[in-house]
Amino acid sequence: MLRLINYCSNVYDRYEVLPVVLVFVVEKFANVRFEKSFVEKANTPYILETQCQHWAKSTNFVSVKSIKNHIQDSMAPFVALAYFTSSQAQNLESLTFAANSTVRFLWSICKKYMVKKNQNELYQVLDHATNEAQKIIDLQDEDPILMLEKSKNFVKEFLGIIEGQKRKLNEEYELDLQALQAEQKKYTTEDFLFVESMSEPNKSKNWKDIFNAGKAKGLFNSYTSANSLKSSYHHAVKRAKK
Known part of the structure; x- marks a missing residue:
């Protein structure tokens, strides 16, 4: 203080x-x-x-x-900011309220920073790998057996660097994919349940009114217009019937 x-x-x-x-x-x-x-x-x-x-x-x-x-699905933006800041989350999947639009926006900002950071780390890995490859090229020992042994060691280290980076990229991809799938599933469920609640049996849906009402409640963040919501809804209904 x-x-x-x-x-x-x-x-x-x-x-x-x-x-x-x-x-x-x-x-x-x-x-x-x-x-x-x-x-x-x-x-x-x-x-x-x-x-x-x-x-x-x-x-x-x-x-x-x-x-x-x-803290709730439709929390105030400032509360969402505090929730996101205090959670110290490493991925969206770990957040209970990852569907909140403010939380998603804040995550997208952090994601851009992490991409830049990962790119810098990748450059460092590539530099390291390049140095190891250059060591093989620069071998000047006269003894062929010694040169072969050193070459093998350099190649093993070189491959180890590549495999380590591949594992890291795969882990990050799987985490991102899991978070995206969980988020999409939650949004789809909430969005379509709201569409159903605004619909009357055997009557045409007023997609413009439904879209505007849903937006006011913080829904339909994956859609840019009533038409895109309508199209997605009908595709989902067809998939459900199959």
């Missing part, structure tokens, strides 16, 4: 304004006594605040405990 106050003082020294502080408590507070010094904020009970006269305009904390009773 002292470090936080120091940061706020630095902000005031530079800009001559008191900052608004927002802290995400990823695991838990340092101790129960400290946690009890925070109270629920009016109108947003999932945010905790504390007295901060002279060093901040307001100080807000969000923790796993503070959002516990507000």
Whole structure:
């Protein structure tokens, strides 16, 4: 907390304004006594605040405990942000509320960063493999037996690098595929159940009204229009009949 106050003082020294502080408590507070010094904020009970006269305009904390009773499929975007941040998830499959549109959006941002990171790691692997191959080319020993033995060792290490990278890529692909399949299944079920709830037997469906009503409830995130929803629905019905 002292470090936080120091940061706020630095902000005031530079800009001559008191900052608004927002802290995400990823695991838990340092101790129960400290946690009890925070109270629920009016109108947003999932945010905790504390007295901060002279060093901040307001100080807000969000923790796993503070959002516990507000986590659901249609949770507020800020709660979804806190949920995603505190979960520290490695993949969508591990998140109970992975279907939430805000959670999916945040995951897509992190995914782009991880792709760049993985690309950098791949370049490092390729550089390593290139160096091992160059060692084979550069062998200058006169003894053919010694040269053969060294070549075998270099090739084994070279193949080990390639196999290690292949295993890593396969594991990442399988995790991504499992998460995608689970997410698609959940969305399909929720979306089509809503379509059925908005339909009357033996009457034509008003796809535009259904689409707009579903969007308002946070559904149909996989569709861009009423027509695409209609087409997907009819294909699903045909598959179910088969």
